[in-house]
Amino acid sequence: MTRTExxxxxxxxxIRRLTEKFEKKNPSTLYGVGxxxxxxxxxxxxxxxxxxxxxxxxxxxxIYVPIKHxxxxxxxxxxSDIYAMNGRPKQLTVSIGLSKRFSIxxxxxxxxxxxxxxxxxxxxxxxxxxxxSLTGLCIxxxxxxEGEQGKTVYRNGAKPNDLICVSGNLGAAYMGLQLLERExxxxxxxxxIQPDFEGKEYLLERQLRPQxxxxxxxxxxxxxxxxxxxxxxxxxxxxxxxxxxxxSSTGCRVYEDRIPVDYQTAVMAEEFNMNxxxxxxxxxxxxxxxxxxxxxxxxxxxxxxxxxxxxxxCPPEMGMFLITRxxxxxxxxxxxxxxxxxx
Amino acid sequence: MTRTExxxxxxxxxIRRLTEKFEKKNPSTLYGVGxxxxxxxxxxxxxxxxxxxxxxxxxxxxIYVPIKHxxxxxxxxxxSDIYAMNGRPKQLTVSIGLSKRFSIxxxxxxxxxxxxxxxxxxxxxxxxxxxxSLTGLCIxxxxxxEGEQGKTVYRNGAKPNDLICVSGNLGAAYMGLQLLERExxxxxxxxxIQPDFEGKEYLLERQLRPQxxxxxxxxxxxxxxxxxxxxxxxxxxxxxxxxxxxxSSTGCRVYEDRIPVDYQTAVMAEEFNMNxxxxxxxxxxxxxxxxxxxxxxxxxxxxxxxxxxxxxxCPPEMGMFLITRxxxxxxxxxxxxxxxxxx
Numbered sequence: 153m154t155r156t157e158x159x160x161x162x163x164x165x166x167i168r169r170l171t172e173k174f175e176k177k178n179p180s181t182l183y184g185v186g187x188x189x190x191x192x193x194x195x196x197x198x199x200x201x202x203x204x205x206x207x208x209x210x211x212x213x214x215i216y217v218p219i220k221h222x223x224x225x226x227x228x229x230x231x232s233d234i235y236a237m238n239g240r241p242k243q244l245t246v247s248i249g250l251s252k253r254f255s256i257x258x259x260x261x262x263x264x265x266x267x268x269x270x271x272x273x274x275x276x277x278x279x280x281x282x283x284x285s286l287t288g289l290c291i292x293x294x295x296x297x298e299g300e301q302g303k304t305v306y307r308n309g310a311k312p313n314d315l316i317c318v319s320g321n322l323g324a325a326y327m328g329l330q331l332l333e334r335e336x337x338x339x340x341x342x343x344x345i346q347p348d349f350e351g352k353e354y355l356l357e358r359q360l361r362p363q364x365x366x367x368x369x370x371x372x373x374x375x376x377x378x379x380x381x382x383x384x385x386x387x388x389x390x391x392x393x394x395x396x397x398x399x400s401s402t403g404c405r406v407y408e409d410r411i412p413v414d415y416q417t418a419v420m421a422e423e424f425n426m427n428x429x430x431x432x433x434x435x436x437x438x439x440x441x442x443x444x445x446x447x448x449x450x451x452x453x454x455x456x457x458x459x460x461x462x463x464x465x466c467p468p469e470m471g472m473f474l475i476t477r478x479x480x481x482x483x484x485x486x487x488x489x490x491x492x493x494x495x
Numbered sequence: 496m497t498r499t500e501x502x503x504x505x506x507x508x509x510i511r512r513l514t515e516k517f518e519k520k521n522p523s524t525l526y527g528v529g530x531x532x533x534x535x536x537x538x539x540x541x542x543x544x545x546x547x548x549x550x551x552x553x554x555x556x557x558i559y560v561p562i563k564h565x566x567x568x569x570x571x572x573x574x575s576d577i578y579a580m581n582g583r584p585k586q587l588t589v590s591i592g593l594s595k596r597f598s599i600x601x602x603x604x605x606x607x608x609x610x611x612x613x614x615x616x617x618x619x620x621x622x623x624x625x626x627x628s629l630t631g632l633c634i635x636x637x638x639x640x641e642g643e644q645g646k647t648v649y650r651n652g653a654k655p656n657d658l659i660c661v662s663g664n665l666g667a668a669y670m671g672l673q674l675l676e677r678e679x680x681x682x683x684x685x686x687x688i689q690p691d692f693e694g695k696e697y698l699l700e701r702q703l704r705p706q707x708x709x710x711x712x713x714x715x716x717x718x719x720x721x722x723x724x725x726x727x728x729x730x731x732x733x734x735x736x737x738x739x740x741x742x743s744s745t746g747c748r749v750y751e752d753r754i755p756v757d758y759q760t761a762v763m764a765e766e767f768n769m770n771x772x773x774x775x776x777x778x779x780x781x782x783x784x785x786x787x788x789x790x791x792x793x794x795x796x797x798x799x800x801x802x803x804x805x806x807x808x809c810p811p812e813m814g815m816f817l818i819t820r821x822x823x824x825x826x827x828x829x830x831x832x833x834x835x836x837x838x
Contacts, residue, residue, distance in 0.1 A: 210629060296542070
């Protein structure tokens with residue numbers, strides 16, 4: 153593969169090369185890349201703003217993450233934050249700090265991934281910053297979305313008796329990560345051994361190419377449902393439930409046998425000799441939507457495609473508990489979610 | 496000084512501790528820190544969005560930059576980008592990646608600097624991200640500002656015969672950096688020697704505590720002036736003039752004897768045996784505003800406080816030149832501005 157040094161283009165040449173393939177899609181984008189700031193217009197909508205910092209060695213490992221997937225994922229996890237407010241992502245800025253290890257071709261791959269994500273979600277690239285880094289790759293993404301007045305959903309609106317719902321299934325991205333980490337050590341030990349991913353493609357895809365659940369937000373809108381609280385599951389279900397309950401001043405009960413898990417996740421947990429429900433509760437990066445609905449919407453909630461009711465909100469004094477399958481024991485929820493600042 | 500490890504608070508505790516002292520100032524801020532995204536409202540204004548990535552060892556050196564000043568500067572350089580669009584900064588997000596070298600007290604100092612900048616400019620902190628970094632300090636800031644419909648100023652609107660104006664003076668921040676770098680080596684050689692900054696405080700301040708020129712934007716508004724093009728001088732006058740001319744499809748003439756330079760900058764250039772005008776043209780980080788005005792506003796332009804007319808815009812075929820003092824020779828402008836991606 154050709155390798156062109158970034159120094160041959162310089163900062164502005166590089167930015168031009170990386171951004172020229174992006175097409176403007178939204179009328180709210182008045183002016184994108186190329187000035188001191190992007191210019192947007194949101195006369196009738198709320199403006200949602202989210203930002204994420206992704207650092208090599210902390211948030212991703214380029215030994216097994218293809219750089220194009222990294223670009224895709226970096227964009228999509230920001231879109232997920234906008235959907236989690238019941239909004240629609242519209243504009244994105246991408247800043248990168250890169251060491252000399254990276255070539256122009258690497259950056260083109262990264263931006264190709266960003267572009268696919270932007271095309272899938274109808275988002276415009278409107279700015280960013282490119283600079284040298286003394287160490288690894290450093291990615292900062294900000295995303296602007298639009299929210300409809302009165303329909304923006306916060307974490308703090310859950311009420312006792314509300315149903316707790318979650319989209320898709322949980323724990324698969326975490327299992328994908330375990331799998332990649334295991335095969336990484338296989339690689340390190342003996343280059344002749346090919347990594348064994350057969351039958352586990354879904355887990356890898358969940359880790360490497362997560363989906364932001366635009367479809368769920370659209371389904372809710374089509375059925376006229378506005379959740380009382382919502383967030384995306386990035387640090388694990390347990391941790392996110394605690395966020396919603398703490399910010400809403402409530403407790404909750406979730407039922408182990410209601411927590412959606414894919415069979416590949418279950419097979420993998422068995423193979424790794426891990427507790428499946430722990431993986432589903434505490435494994436991060438699922439990017440599913442967790443939301444609460446008033447009890448009277450129960451029948452409507454059951455018609456939602458790829459959504460499961462997993463429990464309900466309680467008064468705060470009842471605490472936050474998981475009810476186990478079979479014997480119905482209560483275990484307190486713990487935020488064992490991924491936290492890069494822990495020791 | 497007390498040193499508290501960041502791991503004692505965890506990510507959410509740290510964010511709470513760092514952001515709780517910030518007060519909301521703007522009605523356009525509906526919801527700030529604490530959810531998946533901030534929620535803003537801009538019914539009658541354009542939304543301006545800018546972002547910057549600052550990496551330790553590339554953009555700053557903590558050996559001589561106090562971390563509080565770094566917080567201040569990181570915020571202010573983003574405000575400067577919004578002013579450069581003729582807008583007003585309103586919301587800020589701050590993301591940091593930090594290694595174990597940093598304590599909670601360090602982060603509090605950093606945020607204290609951010610807070611001073613936000614208070615001076617009436618900006619709300621509305622979000623961010625805090626994570627571990629394997630190496631140094633990594634700072635990503637995004638800023639949202641408001642622009643008045645029809646009064647947002649781009650780089651591409653300059654017309655032949657327009658006057659070229661610049662605020663303040665140029666080259667001082669660059670000289671401040673040279674001075675800090677020199678004293679850094681003095682420090683490294685012999686710890687008993689105190690750095691010699693006497694009479695050079697202004698240069699240090701320009702480097703460590705740059706000002707975003709809100710006053711200039713307010714002056715322009717008060718006099719009913721909308722520049723045809725504007726940007727802030729972050730990479731050096733020469734480089735920025737080339738941006739404006741290239742994007743506006745024009746040429747330009749600037750006059751050496753019109754370029755504003757502070758006497759401390761001149762003294763320092765002499766001491767360092769450097770060409771003063773090179774420092775003023777190519778030294779970065781001045782964060783002054785460079786703008787163009789129609790010729791018929793000449794008399795009004797002369798009444799602008801702390802603004803100098805330094806030349807004029809020409810047709811593109813006339814090229815971009817500096818006219819030297821005395822002999823009136825023409826030298827082509829070169830973008831020797833600071834570019835972290837160059838070899």
